[in-house]
Amino acid sequence: MIFAPVKLENTIISALVDSGTSRTIINSGLARELGLVPLGETSVTSFTRRVAGVSYRAATMELAGTILKDFVFDSYETADIEALARRQLPLIVGRDVLKKIDVEIDFIGDRIRWTSPGPRRNVRPGLRLPLCGERAAFPSIDLAIEGMTQERCLLDLGSDTPVTMSAAFAKERGLFEGRRQSTAVSIGLEGVLTNIAFTLRNVSIGDFAWHDVPVQAVENWKLAQPISVGWPLFQAFHIVLSLGARTMDMTANRQVLASPIPRDRLGISGRREEQRLVISHVAPGSPAWHAGLRGNDVLVNVDGRAISRGYPAPGDRVGFRAPGSVVRLGLADGRTLEIMLIDYY
Template identity: 30%
Template sequence: MIAGLFPPSQAIAGKTGCAPADWHDFDVDRDRHIRVPVTIAGIPFSAVLDSGATRSVIDRRIADRLGLTAQAGYTARGLTDDVEGAIGEAATVRIGDIALSLSMGVLDLGALSTASSRPIDVVLGREIFEQGIVDIDFRKERIRFLNRDCRPGDGRAIVLPLRNKDGMYSVTAAVEGRGDVDFLLDLGSTVSVYLSPSYALETKLLEGKKVSTGMTAGMEGLDLSLLSTLRSFNLAGVEFRNVPVAIPERWSQQTSGVIGLPVLARFRVQIDAAAGHIRLTPDGDTHREPFARDRSGLSTSREDRHLRVLHVARGSPAERAGMRANDRIVAINGVGVPKAYPPGAIPIGRRPAGTVVKLLTAEGGDHSITLEDYY
């Protein structure tokens, strides 16, 4: 629950008339998370903005560090399963000149941090979107929070109804020319599109396609998914081609799928939860740009001075090169694994098809992997 809202001088919901709102910079990290600088109880953090979270969440170790007391009674709904947590006492959360007093959920976010290039300590969820209009400009990497009297105008914007599914937002979209179905709107998901296993089975979606496997991460931990590619995906009348899709073994949502940040970031996004709609403005020709994908077949986590292999994808270059789960990668192309892996902005597996990557494992194996689109 929200223990308190914005102070009267800052509250979005309490303002009348469309007052100007400051823009706040954010960065979209290499894992495709929106990272927003915040302070909690006066201490700075980098928070992940997540429209798929029914409430804001703080990692258990951070709550302990801040001295926040917590009581049992909070259950978070993940993509594949529910997660039991606690509810922390109210703390002041500031984003720029905006302040909220929130009782956040307290969870172990370790699995998310393990799969990320940077720790995930705080997740900003539904409370942020309920206070007014959230306006996200991905091209300029900035965000602003408008009061409900503001209705940003743009003749190119497509307005879609925003539904409420168990405290989460959903819109309709179409897969490969089939009829529109409900998809959760998840700015916190780094996967372009998730589909439920029942939808994939009923529509025979995978017939005739390359199919592999991969590890995906959520608040509930790591899960195995089937990986493939959609020939087309239509959102707001915009058609995307060759879209990577993940189909988890388990599914706990009421929708047929989830739309993640790699798709949503190709629009200017304005979420108006109070009015029950979302405005999507196509960002130039970005819908034609290819989607990032892994071409190695390795799911890894960072451990000290090596990468631990969590999963080797079926039929992938890594599998053909003899890589196995639990291998420890200690060098990439003759260079030790850097502390801040991946180096630069592009993980090894997301480099162009045909790139040769040489890996050395602590188990004494030399593996040469030629990257390719294996799904």
């Protein structure tokens, strides 16, 4: 996930940057804490349905010297997303802000900054992509899948899935045929979704190519384009996103680009509850599945160390370790399982 500082009503907040949401979203608790004025009901279209919320107004919001006055936010239930992120999300900056200020992200250097729109002498892009999409629609780019014709896809920098697509589109294009499949969980404003997980042999944007790309296919897809790409696809890049100029500049570290895309090799999802993790989903055919783990099993330690609020640390995704790694899981029922991580879809 991509976070950047925002000053809201003179309070500095770490905000999630999300080109996938049309309106900036504020946590209702933060809105009340800042004394923001509620304006009434609102709604937004998610992957699978429309979600209802409430709007608020703030006098000022500032990003690196750019001041937005009388700014209107939406507020939706984000508890499930926060559980997945393992951190609070007080503010999610959407396209209504990103159209007014550019954002420069150096994924390799782990740096981000807001920048004023206009030419940049210090950035020479390897590729400048035109962004499509009208009005409130997602910014869109062209993606080629396994040598087929290019497809228009949505740019969703708030998503931690490299490629998400409509299950109907995947079936129509024969993308499920002859591939190992499993399931994976995604969490958004619509709640928890269980999706079809599979792997694309390669995808490309311009002359940049990725191999063995993890995909989640979503049933009952409602978005304007059948494919969406998330921030993990760009981890080898320095990018400048300018919705105002309708461009995205991309400069690649070719060595990092050639390395495998991080992916899950364990097969469990769950919710953290203080000193334990309650498993909510086990991917069929995964190492966790074959080891006998199932939904509602409770983990109490990982690699011999008790689970706590700080362990495993946020961002330490145990299942994303290298293939062949062994993870030792201790369960509340007394079982201890040693599981070797492998690619299972």
